[in-house]
Amino acid sequence: MDTLQPAVDAEKLQSFMGKLVGDMGAAWSGVMVLIGERLGLFKALAEGGPATSDELAKRTGTAERYVREWLAAQAAAGYVEYSRTTRRFSMTPEQAMALADENSPVYVAAAFDVIKSGYIDEPKVTAAFKTGRGVGWHEHHDCLFRGVERFFRSGYQAHLVQEWIPALDGVAAKLARGAKVADVGCGHGVSTALMAKAFPNSRFVGYDYHKESIERARAAAAEAGLANATFEVATAKNFPGRDFDLIACFDALHDMGDPEGAAAHIRTALKPDGTFMLVEPFAHDDVADNLNPVGRLYYSGSTMICTPASLAQEVGLGLGAQAGEARLRAVVTAAGFTRFRRAAETAFNLILEARP
Template sequence: MTTSTVTTPTAEQFGERLFGAVLGAQFAQAAYLGDRLGWYRALAADGPLTPAELAARTATAERYAREWCEHQAVCGVLLVEDGRFTLPPGPAEVLTDELSTAFVMPLARMAVGFGRQVDALVAAYRSGGGVHWDDFGTDAREGQAAANRPLFLGPVAREYLPSVPDVARVLDGGGRVADIGCGYGWSAIGLALAHPGVTVDGYDLDGPSVEAARRNAVEAGVADRVRFHLADAGTATGTYDVVVAFECIHDLPDPVGVLAAMRRLSGDRGVVVVMDERVAEEFTAPGDEVEQLMYGYSLMCCLPDGMAHAGSVGTGTVMRPDTLRRYARDAGFDGAEVLPIEDAFFRFYRLA
């Protein structure tokens, strides 16, 4: 643990910081409304629009649409001229383009979803209990899946994993892949789309996520090579050439048990790869924005979800490399090598 030397803010300076955070919270809430009500998409497709036109296109109330448009213009998101509002290309990509790596809208969706459970979180913090993933609902599920979708369909499948020679040979040769904690299935689907010879089995314990993953596979045209199972990885059978777990090990109440199952599924020759948050090597205060973001997720979702299960180790989002290495050794691996894959938010490990 290290502590950096920082200048302590005055009351006025810190008050300004908190005030800015309140503005940011309001902005995220308004963005959530614009997303859920279809206002951003309508403006991107048909703008410029008056509030009345926007309301008519989205079956919403004009008075609310007008207040929202004015708020967004005051905040510098929308442009306004002669009573008509326009969503410029840059913000439109961030707010509406689901396949762009600049698509940040899902993070606002997740923030609102987590906030709905604030009373349950307060109770859990007092009792030492938890708040189950199921309780966070659709916003959390859809937000997380949408946030990672561009990454899984793009860089992970087409650049990151193929940069690992042993994994590339499997992807090029048409091997079998197991995707542990598959969620909405975009990681498995991305691999199948980028590498036509591979077959992928995805495993997850969340029923709505598995149902969505199956629909997504059909729509992507890969359901013949990608199958999703509502099952614990520990119950999976057979041997796979590559076994992956993307951004889920830190959530698990029993990460060692799941890593041991991944080791078994990889057999004598399979490759095991874990992707998890690129947090700092050790706790240092203050931390950068990625560190702040991950601690925020841990406070509001990942740690409470993990703690909702009896016997949980309570990892939380901020799983540092040495923690994963310890879990890997306890699961029977010799260790966890950090792969030379550069991503702003995620670190990739090979377990052997």
């Protein structure tokens, strides 16, 4: 009997399998990068110059047999170079920026700690698919919190003070003179600390419902000697304080169960001429326009982290990490803000300005 299976195009199958083999290798690359980061292998290769596995093992105090295998995996991935003639491995300046220099604006190694949390917490999220219940931000493995801190830092360090704040109407001047600022859903407080350092005349307070994140933010601020930044455990709907000149929310509003309620509370806590800076993952309004590498990253992260986080809280709106400007505008204007505009953007972020 004839099969009802549609005919398979052998060439298309070959090409799809090729893509999947690439993705399987990429999935392994995550843990390879984390090992390279933890042991300083990328840094030692980038800073010390071309090396054999033996030389790199000596530079890093690691076992040569492991380093040999790891280096071959990195070269196969295109993360380091290999010379057939010298038999040495090396890194180009571009590879070094992304993987060996944590102060570079494109340092991405820490992103794999975020992805690692997805693998570790997969059983919780798989179970939630069945029940429809949420998985709270705080219920994840702590590699998520450290990963977000270190991965997001690269972008914030490159853009926040230099581009995003100046893109807001009149805000840079207010902060330079001395203003009152809240960072809601501040996590480990990287954004709060960057602003506090840049604007010493202003006072900053970071709020987050996750106690461990607030403790980490306090410790980091103390270590950096920041006298104008404090951190408090509070939710976006009950944080104390009034008359803020600026309230910012970095990559956090879509993680909340009730983003409209949060935005309404933010509006009441602002001065009448204050500003709400909403930083959200870059997204177009139509899902069809987000089906690209950045969208792939965000929809995956959103499935594992952001959507479950929102579903775990009251209201459980589940905006997702690819809400897009139109949806965010609807949430923020429903909360009572009358003005809303896109102030800036990068490949990864939308910077939206809302005014009461």
